[in-house]
Amino acid sequence: MGAQVELGPDQDRSLLLVDDDTAFVERLARAMEKRGFQTRTAASVAQARAAVADSAPAFAVIDLRLEDGSGLDVVEDLRTARPDARIVVLTGYGAIATAVAAVKMGATDYLSKPADANDVTAALLASGEMLPPPAENPMSADRVRWEHIQRVFEQCDRNVSETARRLHMHRRTLQRILAKRGPR
Incomplete structure (x- = not known):
């Protein structure tokens, strides 16, 4: 630390x-x-x-x-x-x-x-070459994934088909993810 x-x-x-x-x-x-x-x-x-x-x-x-x-x-x-x-x-x-x-x-x-x-x-x-201590409550990997999907969705003007294409996901899978609340 x-x-x-x-x-x-x-x-x-x-x-x-x-x-x-x-x-x-x-x-x-x-x-x-x-x-x-x-x-x-x-x-x-x-x-x-x-x-x-x-x-x-x-x-x-x-x-x-x-x-x-x-x-x-x-x-x-x-x-x-x-x-x-x-x-x-x-x-x-x-x-x-x-x-x-x-x-x-x-x-x-x-x-x-x-x-x-x-x-x-x-x-x-933070001083020196050492990294600062990790955050007490870092984002979970699920939350990071969800935030990334939300960002791409917004960049695609909330177009589900275009977002799915850019993320290399099936459209229905993406729709299910978007319908849920974001993880903590």
């Missing part, structure tokens, strides 16, 4: 939160302020890039998929503007390829939603 670094009294505590889910980003901002961070929020790649150009933060939590593009563009801009920034990429759709891309672009860590303020703080403040 990785050690966690405490924020010193003179340390820059600026934190940029980038996510197009307004309710989520506002809750996370309040929680991170209680933990000693000075937060700013952005809901798009354009807003985030403007915030980085205005004043590059010491810390950032950036959603991978935003309405107007990829959060990886913001990671790249922030890494250029402030090489020492600690950046966590947060996404509701986790895949190994995107995790590798995020780290190659300069992200410090990669978390899948739902991640709470404790998970985010641990990832931002």
